[in-house]
């Protein structure tokens with residue numbers, strides 16, 4: 001019997017994915033053993049890596065795996081993987097696009113409404129007995145007088161925009177280039193979009209190109225009635241500038257699912273009343289996490305069956321019919 005390919009699993013992979021792959025592959029998982037123990041014994045033979053992104057797949061780790069062929073990411077965002085280092089070695093990177101678009105869009109709309117209408121705050125008010133003690137919950141902001149902006153009109157952004165059309169509010173967007181055939185107002189910079197809207201939804205990809213794209217200046221343009229909703233990556237917003245803007249009324253409020261140093265969330269944010277905070281749960285349902293896990297499995301199986309990757313990222317493109325390394 002030929003030896004099963006060896007796969008390294010890092011970053012708290014969903015156990016079901018490892019269990020399914022263990023039928024055909026030998027899995028070495030940081031869920032079960034520290035990386036420092038796995039590497040000396042197995043690094044030379046590992047040909048596949050699966051990751052959930054909590055642990056960085058940097059140039060050093062890639063260099064320490066001389067036979068690595070494939071990095072399969074559990075998630076659409078792959079900013080934790082050094083794709084340039086992978087590409088220079090001929091290592092293919094895959095992610096899990098599309099299967100999570102609807103879930104992300106549902107969640108984003110929910111977070112936006114929860115933030116504007118202070119739904120978690122009013123829940124806490126009731127539970128604390130304040131309704132009986134102090135009377136009605138204070139009036140909140142409304143979506144009715146707002147224009148909504150989306151920063152990043154990729155696959156997820158477009159599904160969010162379609163959901164938002166049902167709310168009958170004007171919609172604008174920022175992307176590097178205008179998208180053909182879409183009925184939304186285009187802005188060529190994030191600042192210009194922020195100035196034009198009252199709700200700014202951020203779905204830009206993470207990574208160096210978008211690091212701190214939502215800076216103090218953008219928040220100033222969003223203005224004192226503005227609501228920021230970030231479901232992208234914590235790195236996309238300058239967290240210190242955001243805290244200052246929320247504190248001094250530069251913007252009205254924020255709904256945040258992502259943070260700069262997850263799972264750590266600044267105490268200053270936790271203490272604010274004008275924010276809704278969720279622990280990076282945009283895709284966190286049984287339904288969608290199953291689909292994401294299945295796509296990781298499909299990518300690994302397809303690759304090692306010699307069929308190439310199912311969903312390679314653009315930095316490591318794959319030509320159909322090319323030979324597997």
Ligand SMILES: O=C(O)C(=O)CO
Pocket residue numbers: 074075076077078100280281282283284
């Ligand atoms: O898919 C991603 O990039 C995520 O952040 C999952 O929640």
